[in-house]
Amino acid sequence: MNLDISRTTLGIAAGIAGTIFLSYCIYFDKKRRSDPEYKKKIRERRRRTRQRKIGNSGSRTELPNLNDHEAVQRFFLQEIQAGEALISSGDIEQGVTHLANAVVVCGQPTQLLQVLQQTLPSQVFTLLIQRMREYGNKAAAAEESAPRNIITEDIDDDLE
DSSP: OHHHHHHHHHHHHHHHHHHHHHHHHHHHHHHHHTOHHHHHHHHHHHHHHHHHHHHHHHOOOOOOOTTOHHHHHHHHHHHHHHHHHHHHHTOHHHHHHHHHHHHHHOSOHHHHHHHHHHHSOHHHHHHHHHHHHHHHHHHHHHOTTSOOOHHHHHHHHHHO
């Protein structure tokens, strides 16, 4: 009988302790949410996260030494594989970025674009063309004295 009282007492004590802990959590969550600075902190955190995502999506992968044919070939294959994998998993933006990087280092970008046009859905290919134009515009802005980017000319010729 003494053993039954101990188990019952232990069960009641565990239940009370759980209830007190749950009440403690609810009380401090309510206190945290009612803080006037809470919403400002949440908005600021979301804004920083959004900016980080935008900043990361706009950044390009470091291109290999274009004089090293083997490094360029490895980079090309890695970018094609990464682009295909990301697009098939549903991350279209990052996949297109990798495919655009591959087109940039490709020796024959026009032929690669023709293959991609046949294999990719039209919306994804259109996004790729837009990304390539952005790259061309950035390169032209960075090198004002240089002529128009060759890749952009090839893309414009293909679209006509």
